[in-house]
Amino acid sequence: xxxxxxxxxxxDYLKVIWSxxxxxxxxxxxxxxxxxxxxxRANVSETLHRLDDQGLLIYRPYRPALLTPIGRRLAIAxxxxxxxxxxxxxxxxxxxxxEVHDEAERLEHAVSELFxxxxxxxxxxxAIDPHGDPIPNADGSWPQFGDTAELSEVPxxxxxxxxxxxxxxxxxxxxxxxxxxxxxxVTTSGKDGAITVAGKAVRLDPEQLxxxxxxV
Amino acid sequence: xxxxxxxxxxxDYLKVIWSxxxxxxxxxxxxxxxxxxxxxRANVSETLHRLDDQGLLIYRPYRPALLTPIGRRLAIAxxxxxxxxxxxxxxxxxxxxxEVHDEAERLEHAVSELFxxxxxxxxxxxAIDPHGDPIPNADGSWPQFGDTAELSEVPxxxxxxxxxxxxxxxxxxxxxxxxxxxxxxVTTSGKDGAITVAGKAVRLDPEQLxxxxxxV
DNA sequence: CCATACAGTTAAGTTAACTTAACTTGTCGC
DNA sequence: GCGACAAGTTAAGTTAACTTAACTGTATGG
Ligand SMILES: [Mn+2]
Ligand SMILES: [Mn+2]
Ligand SMILES: [Mn+2]
Ligand SMILES: [Mn+2]
Numbered sequence: 001x002x003x004x005x006x007x008x009x010x011x012d013y014l015k016v017i018w019s020x021x022x023x024x025x026x027x028x029x030x031x032x033x034x035x036x037x038x039x040x041r042a043n044v045s046e047t048l049h050r051l052d053d054q055g056l057l058i059y060r061p062y063r064p065a066l067l068t069p070i071g072r073r074l075a076i077a078x079x080x081x082x083x084x085x086x087x088x089x090x091x092x093x094x095x096x097x098x099e100v101h102d103e104a105e106r107l108e109h110a111v112s113e114l115f116x117x118x119x120x121x122x123x124x125x126x127a128i129d130p131h132g133d134p135i136p137n138a139d140g141s142w143p144q145f146g147d148t149a150e151l152s153e154v155p156x157x158x159x160x161x162x163x164x165x166x167x168x169x170x171x172x173x174x175x176x177x178x179x180x181x182x183x184x185x186v187t188t189s190g191k192d193g194a195i196t197v198a199g200k201a202v203r204l205d206p207e208q209l210x211x212x213x214x215x216v
Numbered sequence: 217x218x219x220x221x222x223x224x225x226x227x228d229y230l231k232v233i234w235s236x237x238x239x240x241x242x243x244x245x246x247x248x249x250x251x252x253x254x255x256x257r258a259n260v261s262e263t264l265h266r267l268d269d270q271g272l273l274i275y276r277p278y279r280p281a282l283l284t285p286i287g288r289r290l291a292i293a294x295x296x297x298x299x300x301x302x303x304x305x306x307x308x309x310x311x312x313x314x315e316v317h318d319e320a321e322r323l324e325h326a327v328s329e330l331f332x333x334x335x336x337x338x339x340x341x342x343a344i345d346p347h348g349d350p351i352p353n354a355d356g357s358w359p360q361f362g363d364t365a366e367l368s369e370v371p372x373x374x375x376x377x378x379x380x381x382x383x384x385x386x387x388x389x390x391x392x393x394x395x396x397x398x399x400x401x402v403t404t405s406g407k408d409g410a411i412t413v414a415g416k417a418v419r420l421d422p423e424q425l426x427x428x429x430x431x432v
Numbered sequence: 433c434c435a436t437a438c439a440g441t442t443a444a445g446t447t448a449a450c451t452t453a454a455c456t457t458g459t460c461g462c
Numbered sequence: 463g464c465g466a467c468a469a470g471t472t473a474a475g476t477t478a479a480c481t482t483a484a485c486t487g488t489a490t491g492g
Binding site for chain 4: 245246257258262277
Binding site: 223255256263266278 | 450452456458
């Protein structure tokens with residue numbers, strides 16, 4: 001089975017279910033999926049049943065779904081598509097890092113394996129996307145970096161930003177505006193969100209701090 | 217109304233209906249659409265009803281459908297998408313001219329106006345796609361070239377190839393293999409398909425000759 | 433331990449897009 | 463003019479994906 005055999009909806013579900021747990025977070029719930037896809041819990045419940053029928057995940061009533069090995073393989077393929085496309089848009093078409101996500105969200109369902117191979121080559125096989133998320137390799141493996149923690153959970157001190165979550169477009173724009181991006185150094189004071197980003201003092205709310213992962 | 221408001225199916229129908237008549241051919245029939253989309257006449261008939269309901273075309277029983285002004289505008293927007301993408305794939309990602317069509321057929325439904333503007337800029341606002349088809353401008357106008365005729369209809373002599381039809385992938389590959397492409401000079405003998413392409417003698421069947429348009 | 437709030441499910445209905453089968457219309461050769 | 467055949471339509475049924483409404487299960491804080 002290949003990702004091209006799945007519907008757009010199935011592709012998005014697998015990708016979101018897999019990447020929800022990527023940084024150690026608990027598995028995504030029915031409600032979480034409903035919010036992510038701007039739909040109803042009823043619709044999510046029904047869709048999860050369908051994905052179970054297709055052998056992509058195991059539906060457990062009132063419990064988060066579990067990806068099957070096939071589902072996980074296809075999920076990782078979708079994550080690769082998404083992040084490779086984001087990297088391509090940013091690097092060769094002049095997209096800002098807060099513009100790439102929405103475009104990749106649609107292109108990921110349309111491009112062929114040939115297209116992916118070509119842009120991977122043009123980019124020189126990049127390891128991370130513009131938000132610092134690792135890009136899985138074509139064989140399903142992916143690069144591992146050092147241990148990370150959310151900026152909201154870390155003791156006061158200086159850290160290197162590894163990754164900024166790209167799921168909330170507005171939040172990403174706010175973070176971009178204060179200079180937050182992978183690679184910059186931030187210093188936390190421990191005092192309600194007062195931090196410095198690349199030397200500049202700014203204030204972030206707990207949600208924004210939770211979107212930033214630093215090397216620990 | 218924008219192309220993004222239409223379903224994938226609606227986008228493809230408008231594009232195909234409009235481009236069928238681009239070179240003076242008669243309007244495409246229900247059967248023609250069914251073949252183009254590998255579906256049934258029944259399905260085409262029903263879909264045309266839906267497009268009529270949406271004000272995109274006028275459905276006339278037992279007669280070819282007529283695009284409304286809105287339908288025509290959106291059709292041309294889709295043709296622009298398709299051809300601009302083909303040009304991009306060929307010029308910047310190393311696609312062969314017989315590989316671009318299928319990829320563009322899917323990407324045309326997924327890319328944003330921003331993406332189109334960026335690739336248009338990267339390509340320097342190309343006037344034709346890799347098959348010699350004119351690329352409509354963003355305002356709906358498009359470049360006009362000299363008068364053309366199908367190679368099957370032209371008196372014996374030497375001609376410059378302007379355009380090769382890209383709708384039949386296998387046929388396009390065959391034509392590519394004998395060196396046929398926009399810009400080459402061909403000489404017709406009038407004797408059942410015996411012609412020279414860029415100096416090399418080849419034999420083409422009437423269908424293949426009909427796929428090639430030359431400057432007259 | 434249990435009421436309750438919220439998460440999750442089930443049910444019923446809708447729509448676009450598809451299929452197959454049966455029927456109707458248009459046109460073309462005689 | 464007309465019959466035959468191809469083209470086109472209508473009808474009935476399916477599926478994925480969505481909605482709204484009603485119901486049920488889970489977990490928790492008092
Ligand atoms: Mn998507
Ligand atoms: Mn990303
Ligand atoms: Mn298409
Ligand atoms: Mn073309």
